[in-house]
Amino acid sequence: MLEQLNEKDFGTPKRISEQEVTLEIDGMQVTVAAGTSIMRAAAEGGVNVPKLCATDSLEPFGSCRLCLVEIEGRKGYPASCTTPAEQGMKVRTQSPKLQALRKGVMELYISDHPLDCLTCAANGNCELQDMAGVTGLREVRYGYGGENHLDSKKDESNPYFTYDASKCIVCNRCVRACEETQGTYALTISGRGFESRVSPGQDQPFMDSECVSCGACVQACPTATLLEKTVIEMGQAEHSVVTTCAYCGVGCSFKAEMKGSEVVRMVPAKDGQANEGHSCVKGRFAWGYATHKDRILKPMIRSKITDPWQEVSWDEALDYAAAEFRRIQKKYGRDSIGGIVSSRCTNEEGYLVQKLVRTAFGNNNVDTCARVCHSPTGYGLKQTLGESAGTQTFKSVEHSDVILVIGANPTDAHPVFASRMKKRLREGAKLIVIDPRHIDLVRSPHVQAEFHLPLKPGTNVAMLSSLAHVIVTEGLMATDFIAQRCEDKAFEQWRDFVALPENSPEAMQQVTGVSAELVRGAARLFATGGNAAIYYGLGVTEHAQGSTAVMGIANLAMATGNIGREGVGVNPLRGQNNVQGSCDIGSFPHELPGYRHVSDSTTRHLFEQAWGVEIQPEPGLRIPNMFDAALDGSFRGLYCQGEDIVQSDPNTQHVTAALSAMECIVVQDIFMNETAMYAHVFLPGSSFLEKDGTFTNAERRISRVRKVMPPKAVYADWEVTVQLANRLGYRMDYAHPSEIMDEIARLTPTFHGVSYEKLDRLGSIQWPCNDDAPLGTPIMHVDQFVRGKGKFIITKYVATDEKVTRKFPLILTTGRILSQYNVGAQTRRTENVQWHEQDLLEIHPHDAEERGIRDGGWVSIHSRAGDTVLRAKLSERMQPGVVYTTFHFPESGANVITTENSDWATNCPEYKVTAVQVMPVTEPSEWQKKYTRFSRVQHELLGKAKLSPSKDKSVA
Numbered sequence: 001m002l003e004q005l006n007e008k009d010f011g012t013p014k015r016i017s018e019q020e021v022t023l024e025i026d027g028m029q030v031t032v033a034a035g036t037s038i039m040r041a042a043a044e045g046g047v048n049v050p051k052l053c054a055t056d057s058l059e060p061f062g063s064c065r066l067c068l069v070e071i072e073g074r075k076g077y078p079a080s081c082t083t084p085a086e087q088g089m090k091v092r093t094q095s096p097k098l099q100a101l102r103k104g105v106m107e108l109y110i111s112d113h114p115l116d117c118l119t120c121a122a123n124g125n126c127e128l129q130d131m132a133g134v135t136g137l138r139e140v141r142y143g144y145g146g147e148n149h150l151d152s153k154k155d156e157s158n159p160y161f162t163y164d165a166s167k168c169i170v171c172n173r174c175v176r177a178c179e180e181t182q183g184t185y186a187l188t189i190s191g192r193g194f195e196s197r198v199s200p201g202q203d204q205p206f207m208d209s210e211c212v213s214c215g216a217c218v219q220a221c222p223t224a225t226l227l228e229k230t231v232i233e234m235g236q237a238e239h240s241v242v243t244t245c246a247y248c249g250v251g252c253s254f255k256a257e258m259k260g261s262e263v264v265r266m267v268p269a270k271d272g273q274a275n276e277g278h279s280c281v282k283g284r285f286a287w288g289y290a291t292h293k294d295r296i297l298k299p300m301i302r303s304k305i306t307d308p309w310q311e312v313s314w315d316e317a318l319d320y321a322a323a324e325f326r327r328i329q330k331k332y333g334r335d336s337i338g339g340i341v342s343s344r345c346t347n348e349e350g351y352l353v354q355k356l357v358r359t360a361f362g363n364n365n366v367d368t369c370a371r372v373c374h375s376p377t378g379y380g381l382k383q384t385l386g387e388s389a390g391t392q393t394f395k396s397v398e399h400s401d402v403i404l405v406i407g408a409n410p411t412d413a414h415p416v417f418a419s420r421m422k423k424r425l426r427e428g429a430k431l432i433v434i435d436p437r438h439i440d441l442v443r444s445p446h447v448q449a450e451f452h453l454p455l456k457p458g459t460n461v462a463m464l465s466s467l468a469h470v471i472v473t474e475g476l477m478a479t480d481f482i483a484q485r486c487e488d489k490a491f492e493q494w495r496d497f498v499a500l501p502e503n504s505p506e507a508m509q510q511v512t513g514v515s516a517e518l519v520r521g522a523a524r525l526f527a528t529g530g531n532a533a534i535y536y537g538l539g540v541t542e543h544a545q546g547s548t549a550v551m552g553i554a555n556l557a558m559a560t561g562n563i564g565r566e567g568v569g570v571n572p573l574r575g576q577n578n579v580q581g582s583c584d585i586g587s588f589p590h591e592l593p594g595y596r597h598v599s600d601s602t603t604r605h606l607f608e609q610a611w612g613v614e615i616q617p618e619p620g621l622r623i624p625n626m627f628d629a630a631l632d633g634s635f636r637g638l639y640c641q642g643e644d645i646v647q648s649d650p651n652t653q654h655v656t657a658a659l660s661a662m663e664c665i666v667v668q669d670i671f672m673n674e675t676a677m678y679a680h681v682f683l684p685g686s687s688f689l690e691k692d693g694t695f696t697n698a699e700r701r702i703s704r705v706r707k708v709m710p711p712k713a714v715y716a717d718w719e720v721t722v723q724l725a726n727r728l729g730y731r732m733d734y735a736h737p738s739e740i741m742d743e744i745a746r747l748t749p750t751f752h753g754v755s756y757e758k759l760d761r762l763g764s765i766q767w768p769c770n771d772d773a774p775l776g777t778p779i780m781h782v783d784q785f786v787r788g789k790g791k792f793i794i795t796k797y798v799a800t801d802e803k804v805t806r807k808f809p810l811i812l813t814t815g816r817i818l819s820q821y822n823v824g825a826q827t828r829r830t831e832n833v834q835w836h837e838q839d840l841l842e843i844h845p846h847d848a849e850e851r852g853i854r855d856g857g858w859v860s861i862h863s864r865a866g867d868t869v870l871r872a873k874l875s876e877r878m879q880p881g882v883v884y885t886t887f888h889f890p891e892s893g894a895n896v897i898t899t900e901n902s903d904w905a906t907n908c909p910e911y912k913v914t915a916v917q918v919m920p921v922t923e924p925s926e927w928q929k930k931y932t933r934f935s936r937v938q939h940e941l942l943g944k945a946k947l948s949p950s951k952d953k954s955v956a
């Protein structure tokens with residue numbers, strides 16, 4: 001879908017009001033919502049008033065005086081951006097006087113501006129240049145010799161954009177963007193009058209300031225002052241295509257601005273329904289990995305992982321993979337192979353992988369990375385509410401009065417949503433944070449949590465029960481809602497359970513480590529503060545009681561009536577871009593698309609008819625069961641598309657032992673990742689820029705991914721799966737991913753109304769989308785729960801087996817950082833490493849002092865599973881007794897430490913609680929030495945890859 005490069009800018013934000021006003025602008029009648037500026041009213045009527053300091057993503061500021069108009073009956077020349085339209089007003093936007101005034105303003109600007117338009121990188125896309133044209137500026141009467149800023153130094157510190165102060169017109173748009181849109185407050189205008197300049201932090205370079213490189217200021221700048229370095233290098237784009245970010249579960253919509261098939265820049269789409277024109281450093285700038293030299297573009301095979309890789313044609317690689325899978329099945333049985341669906345690939349690609357497993361492989365051995373992140377969400381929400389997904393739109397937060405964030409760190413992991421949330425908090429909503437760490441949200445510019453409950457890792461269920469205890473025993477429940485909407489008996493049992501004295505905050509204080517007074521205060525605020533919404537992340541799910549905690553969250557929402565309307569709800573913040581989608585389309589071993597159990601014969605028959613095969617009625621192996629079965633000798637072959645299980649799954653040494661035991665691992669990826677080092681067939685993957693498809697974000701929003709360049713390795717991922725299925729003797733025949741979506745829609749009631757045509761028309765669709773909801777479902781459970789009546793479920797706290805002892809006295813918990821993403825395969829190959837070039841162990845100064853650990857020193861982290869060595873970072877964000885790290889770099893081995901403990905219902909690993917000891921050391925761990933040797937050998941084997949004679953001409 002080709003888009004206009006520059007979208008229309010209405011000058012000031014849209015106002016929503018039931019009241020309308022009609023006014024006359026240049027003789028034309030215009031009707032707008034009350035509160036709309038004259039500038040916007042004019043733009044809506046087709047009249048563009050000149051402007052520089054106004055843009056429709058920011059509140060008007062009224063500083064440039066270019067947008068002056070005449071209003072009948074009023075003296076002077078008011079600024080149209082700051083003057084609201086009124087009923088009956090008569091406005092003139094053009095007159096000789098206005099023309100002269102505007103020209104005068106422009107003259108002043110241009111007298112202090114380099115006259116290098118022809119060689120300026122913004123040439124052709126500069127509002128100052130446009131305004132010089134619009135105002136008819138032909139000369140500058142003051143000359144250019146006066147005092148000016150033309151020698152101001154450029155700030156090149158940010159790897160992605162420059163700040164050229166000589167071109168700044170001090171319009172303040174960047175400062176307002178950083179405040180209003182991003183909420184970081186990194187910029188100010190320093191100095192006064194002529195001396196005033198934009199300043200990051202205390203007159204620091206951008207990289208030394210609080211700037212998080214979201215790009216909002218660059219987007220807002222009307223001149224070449226703040227400009228992407230890629231635009232400076234490549235020049236202005238010539239066309240653009242709207243697509244969806246492939247990083248996190250926010251699912252931001254972007255315009256890929258292109259020159260031919262090269263990306264010049266990614267610009268957040270103003271009408272993107274998940275992001276409304278905002279972005280974070282990853283989606284906005286960190287896309288260079290897609291063309292990184294490490295991309296593997298030719299298929300490769302080898303019979304043993306100690307053999308050099310051999311480059312082969314696509315035909316040879318696919319023939320080899322298919323023959324190996326068939327050989328293994330013949331020798332070890334039908335269930336000896338399986339597949340892993342990627343949560344980074346599209347819905348259509350995931351659907352095809354699970355279809356291939358259930359048809360061509362003939363079993364249900366298919367799983368996805370949601371196993372290790374949000375599988376408890378699927379289970380817990382299905383049990384209580386009836387649907388395995390979040391209940392709201394992101395926009396809904398604009399109506400929240402109380403926001404409870406538990407086990408999530410949105411400013412790092414879901415930054416664009418965090419900016420929206422912070423905006424609402426600045427408007428006065430109250431915040432409760434339940435997290436062992438003092439995350440940024442607890443206190444950031446103009447945001448201060450009312451309550452921070454710094455619980456001990458592993459005690460979420462105890463905390464949720466004590467919050468519920470207060471709500472029940474203090475009579476703060478929404479009794480009418482419960483009576484009408486929830487199952488009576490289950491509610492009564494739950495009510496009696498949480499009311500037990502053992503669940504009181506006082507009794508649980510010992511367990512959670514949080515004072516009863518704080519818990520009582522937070523519970524009262526949550527229950528009585530108006531619309532209360534819960535946002536949670538992997539800090540809830542990745543526990544031995546992950547599913548229990550999700551049900552505890554749903555219980556709290558039902559008990560207080562906070563479900564089924566704007567501003568409330570239960571909102572899992574999904575990690576990867578398409579983790580919601582990969583679950584929706586049947587990637588779990590027990591569920592067919594649309595979360596229908598394989599044991600349900602009606603559903604099975606539906607798919608059997610459509611696919612022409614018999615589907616096994618028993619669930620297949622989950623990922624951890626695949627590893628166990630590999631070590632037992634019964635699971636021998638794996639098709640792994642776009643997942644790096646060696647780096648991302650817990651207990652690395654167990655995973656690598658399992659992979660080493662297999663006979664054929666087929667990895668389909670864009671890079672030689674950690675898992676591929678154990679593979680026998682490498683099928684080159686395609687990045688999100690190289691294919692068509694859809695992603696589904698954390699709001700259940702299905703958005704289009706559009707191809708902006710041809711696949712670098714010839715095929716998009718879905719085409720490779722089709723070819724593999726065909727070689728296995730199962731016929732797949734699709735000309736385009738839209739046909740795959742049509743099949744999903746045909747076979748899945750919640751997707752019945754979804755099609756590419758509708759997605760193109762509406763921009764995006766939140767499922768369920770069917771005859772009952774043809775335009776999709778922004779808010780779920782409005783009149784009744786999907787399961788009919790909501791079901792309270794008793795959530796008894798059971799302490800994890802992972803206990804601290806004298807040998808392992810600290811608890812390690814893991815998470816993410818803003819600039820890196822998941823296993824880091826993409827972000828490590830971008831300039832984002834400038835913010836985070838290695839994983840660090842955060843430790844409280846008190847724990848560090850006790851052990852003689854200094855900031856920046858090497859420390860060993862030792863758990864029951866293994867040990868590794870990282871650099872220490874002393875941090876008051878930690879509570880004593882808890883240490884923290886990220887897992888973005890393979891050599892860190894964070895998952896060498898994590899154990900195989902997992903959620904009782906879903907096997908989701910207990911990443912967030914590992915008992916460890918931490919000590920200063922001087923050299924890497926044994927595992928790290930072994931890893932370094934293995935990795936070096938594997939890179940040498942990759943270097944030896946040779947092109948064998950090939951009949952396949954498809955790979956040049």
Ligand code: SF4
Nearest residue numbers: 178211212214215217
């Ligand atoms: S890039 Fe974002 S955080 Fe940095 S100064 Fe600009 S708006 Fe602020």
Ligand code: SF4
Nearest residue numbers: 168169171172174221
């Ligand atoms: S840097 Fe750009 S947006 Fe900021 S004040 Fe200068 S011209 Fe305006």
Ligand code: SF4
Nearest residue numbers: 245247248252280283
């Ligand atoms: S918030 Fe997530 S989806 Fe949006 S740009 Fe950042 S990484 Fe991409």
Ligand code: FES
Nearest residue numbers: 062064065067081
């Ligand atoms: S655009 Fe209205 S004062 Fe600048």
